[in-house]
Amino acid sequence: MVNVRAAIGVDLGGTNIKYGIISEEGKLLKKISKPTGKNRGELQILKDIAEEIKKIQTEFIKNNGYIIGAGVGIPGPVLKNGYVENCVNLNFREINPQKVLEEMLYKMHIAVGNDANVAALGEMWQGSGRGFDSILIVTLGTGVGGGVVQERQIVYGSRGLAGELGHVVVKPDEKEFCNCGKRGCLDQIASATGIVRMTKRILDFTSAPSILREEQWLDAEKIVHAAKEGDVIAYLSLDYCMSFLGKCLAEAGCIIDPQVFIIGGGVSQAGSILKDMIQRHYEKNLSLTKQKTPIVIAELGNDAGIYGAAKMIMIQEKERMEKQNDDRSEPSIIWRNSGACSRGGRASGRLK
Ligand SMILES: [Zn+2]
Known part of the structure; x- marks a missing residue:
């Protein structure tokens, strides 16, 4: 597992929480399943997930691997920013599991999506x-x-x-x-x-x-x-x-x-x-x-969720990196033919 870049895919279901470590090439390296215990409340469930992710990450780093981030599929409507207004199956109400997990995991990158959407992504990637x-x-x-x-x-x-x-x-x-x-x-x-x-x-x-x-x-x-x-x-x-x-x-x-x-x-x-x-x-x-x-x-059967959740965070990370590179490579001053110039990219000054 040396120098492997991978993401953690989490399929949060009403009965079980499935975790998968999936390499960037789409290989399922490890799979774990734990009971959800959905009556313990949303914060406790998210705390369990954060702890498991931390455990997986620590073990992976020990073997010189790199974890890009974690994606989580939730059985209910999820907004693009991770906000869940009402997830009947899990009793989640007005919470942003993405933000909560990022806080618990010291800003590790997390993506959250609806479980069927995430499964669709998994099937498209490897199914x-x-x-x-x-x-x-x-x-x-x-x-x-x-x-x-x-x-x-x-x-x-x-x-x-x-x-x-x-x-x-x-x-x-x-x-x-x-x-x-x-x-x-x-x-x-x-x-x-x-x-x-x-x-x-x-x-x-x-x-x-x-x-x-x-x-x-x-x-x-x-x-x-x-x-x-x-x-x-x-x-x-x-x-x-x-x-x-x-x-x-x-x-x-x-x-x-x-x-x-x-x-x-x-x-x-x-x-x-x-x-x-x-x-x-x-x-x-x-x-x-x-x-x-x-x-x-x-x-992919029941693994579609973990594949898709891992792919979701890989895509978001790629977009984040591309955006950062764009910001860096964009010239700070754009010269126009007229000889005038205007501000561009990350420059903070303004020349006229
Ligand atoms: Zn209905």
Whole structure:
């Protein structure tokens, strides 16, 4: 590990905090997972993260490595300056984790972003988004997350909400409320919990046979497995849930028009059966163009977050360095043809 330059990628989830040391070339050098303990309060969680980062950095420096900084993915809207107004999953309220961590880590450079946005960046760097400049990722986990990368940059939006596909209303006649307070969000239907919810409804609605009726409790994995085994109810239920996602991607294409849609999160491990369903419903809902945006399954799985978080701080550091170099190389006095001169760059004087 001699003279390796690397960044720390942190994926802060409701259950676990994952840390990864990733070299500038994109090699995952080490991975650690610790429980979040989310009921202990935001400052305690951030203190744990700071301590772990410090530990990783110390060990890395001992081996003559260099840590560029750390990136952190958070499951909620994050502004570009790192401010989090409300992260329901972690009970973070009106806090800037970036500033707090920088203070705790003696000004080490930290970048904070929404977890799905960060995962999008990770997939673009080392996963199925390689070679693309603009992507939309949808993560199907406990909830539905979404992230947008345009021209190889994360799109934050002015309130940190860009790419929040999970809370786009796709089923206005839904009776149950979503965590966000609305009814009929994509999150309620296409997430792992949504798939279970819809399958239970279908099982109650019909008396058709299904191996799922023998299960004590249902989860998305069992439903996907049954669908692959040819269980009609499981297949129809999954297809029904994915029909909302396919339609939603067609609508999102009208706004973002990415080069590729990437399906990530735990449910995406279902693979081609899921992809084919989404693709079919997406194509059915295309109207303005016959050109189909490819839909692919994420390659990095649960590591997309740590890859993306590390890449996020690498990009920010590169931009910071370039800006510094620009400031230094810019001449302090710019001579014009007329012979007059004006102030430029970092010069503080003014000549006339
Ligand atoms: Zn919602």
